Amino acid sequence: ETGVTQTPRHLVMGMTNKKSLKCEQHLGHNAMYWYKQSAKKPLELMFVYNFKEQTENNSVPSRFSPECPNSSHLFLHLHTLQPEDSALYLCASSQGGGAPSSYNSPLHFGNGTRLTVT
Amino acid sequence: AQSVTQLGSHVSVSEGALVLLRCNYSSSVPPYLFWYVQYPNQGLQLLLKYTSAATLVKGINGFEAEFKKSETSFHLTKPSAHMSDAAEYFCAVSGAPNFGNEKLTFGTGTRLTIIP
Numbered sequence: 390e391t392g393v394t395q396t397p398r399h400l401v402m403g404m405t406n407k408k409s410l411k412c413e414q415h416l417g418h419n420a421m422y423w424y425k426q427s428a429k430k431p432l433e434l435m436f437v438y439n440f441k442e443q444t445e446n447n448s449v450p451s452r453f454s455p456e457c458p459n460s461s462h463l464f465l466h467l468h469t470l471q472p473e474d475s476a477l478y479l480c481a482s483s484q485g486g487g488a489p490s491s492y493n494s495p496l497h498f499g500n501g502t503r504l505t506v507t
Numbered sequence: 508a509q510s511v512t513q514l515g516s517h518v519s520v521s522e523g524a525l526v527l528l529r530c531n532y533s534s535s536v537p538p539y540l541f542w543y544v545q546y547p548n549q550g551l552q553l554l555l556k557y558t559s560a561a562t563l564v565k566g567i568n569g570f571e572a573e574f575k576k577s578e579t580s581f582h583l584t585k586p587s588a589h590m591s592d593a594a595e596y597f598c599a600v601s602g603a604p605n606f607g608n609e610k611l612t613f614g615t616g617t618r619l620t621i622i623p
Contacts (some may be wrong), residue, residue, distance in 0.1 A: 393550070395550075428614065429604050429615065431612070431613045431614060431616075432551075432597065432613040432614050434611070435513065440515050458617070461535075480550075481550070481551075493539045493556070493558065493601050493611075495541075495553040496543075496551070496553065496611075497553075498548050498549075498550025498552065499552045500548065500550050501549075502548055
């Protein structure tokens with residue numbers, strides 16, 4: 390089992406659909422992240438969870454709704470998306486926890502979900 | 508505030524030649540610096556990181572990077588390119604040792620192509 394697993398790998402949805410992206414990590418990490426990767430733009434941090442608590446919401450539109458039921462699972466619920474939301478959505482995890490030794494611990498990424506909004 | 512600039516969105520080198528990918532950063536505090544690599548259809552993977560110890564940092568797959576404070580640079584090099592090095596490379600900066608990954612700023616990436 391790879392460290393960070395994302396499903397589905399590809400998703401095509403209409404603007405009125407509701408879908409969810411799933412991320413699971415088997416690394417024993419305490420922090421999980423959602424990133425958006427669009428062509429020719431820097432990686433954009435969307436949300437951060439540390440010990441299941443959301444610690445960062447980077448001004449993400451409410452049509453993206455994260456959920457973190459435990460330290461191993463992270464979801465991104467999608468509804469009423471726009472075509473410009475089409476991108477690669479990457480989940481990542483890191484040691485987290487808040488101790489200084491965990492700051493800037495490496496991010497471990499999943500392979501992403503390629504989302505196309507039609 | 509912090510930022511990172513990767514010079515050259517595309518770099519092509521011949522197999523066996525030197526690889527040099529450029530990264531310049533801006534940070535108001537001593538930075539932590541990272542290089543990540545993304546192979547096709549995969550997520551990002553850490554190559555190496557600088558955390559204020561040795562200025563020359565060795566990473567995986569024969570890559571290394573040198574922190575030069577006077578030039579605000581953290582360029583990535585590999586002496587001899589291999590076909591398997593073809594990927595996209597991202598430089599990233601974190602503003603301070605006491606900031607977590609939520610403060611990590613990525614560059615726009617450099618796509619490395621290896622010519623047989």
